[in-house]
Amino acid sequence: MIPLGLGISPSSRLISRELGWDTWLGTAPKKPFDPFLFARWRCWKEYGTGLAGDLLVHLLSGMQLFSESMKLQTSVGFGGIYRWKDGRNTPDVHPVLFEYANVPGVHCA
Secondary structure (H helix, E strand, O other), rough: OOOOOOOOOOOOOOOOHHHHHHHOOOOOOOOOOOOHHHHHHHHHHOOHHHHHHHHHHHHHHHHHHOOOOOOEEEEEEEEEOOOOOOOOOOOOOOOEEEEEEEEEEEEEO
8 A cells, every 4th residue: 555645656667777765865864766665755764854844835835825814823733653664764654733813723633
């Protein structure tokens, strides 16, 4: 099962030299080519900002557009690795409460 929004399906047909693996790694720790890591790069702090850092902005911008509110007053949230036990080091669950000036109690999880 591929978790929704986590990228492409890992494939053993990917070849590191065709992909430019060393270039893709950039300044991140050097590792041997790993199709799973490449397909799920959001799940590791070394290669991205996690699902929230990469995708949460799209939920927020849509919510702000719909509610016509751009002024965030407060927010509180937490996260952890509760669902996917695949070695990731970024949270897979992010309960967050946002309070906007003209929208009481908007929840985004």
